[in-house]
Every structure is written in C-alpha cells, then in structure tokens.
Amino acid sequence: MMLIVLCPKCGHQQKTNPQKVISAVKTCVYCGHRFKIHSSIKKSRVVKRV
Ligand SMILES: [Zn+2]
Secondary structure: OOEEEEOOOOOOEEEEOHHHHOOEEEEOOOOOOEEEEOOOOOOOOEEEEO
C-alpha cells in the first residue's frame, strides 16, 4: 500500500512506501526538504492512503 504525502515546504504531493517511512523522515523528491511522517494519519502529512 502506498501513501500520498504532502511536502510542507513546496506543497508537492508524492507517493511513498509506508514500510520505509512510517515514524521516519522523508526527503521531498522535488525540493529536498526533509519532514517527518508519522504512523498517526492526523499528525502525519499523509494526504490519503492509496
Ligand atoms: Zn518539497
């Protein structure tokens, strides 16, 4: 299952693999900004589950 996450800096949406990034840091593929992704969907920047 993939997640769609929103970069807080540039606002781009991108797919990510939850097994690798839950409770970890993701680097935005567009601007290089690093942000946390949480297992809780309310705290995370997950836009939706795919
Ligand atoms: Zn970005």
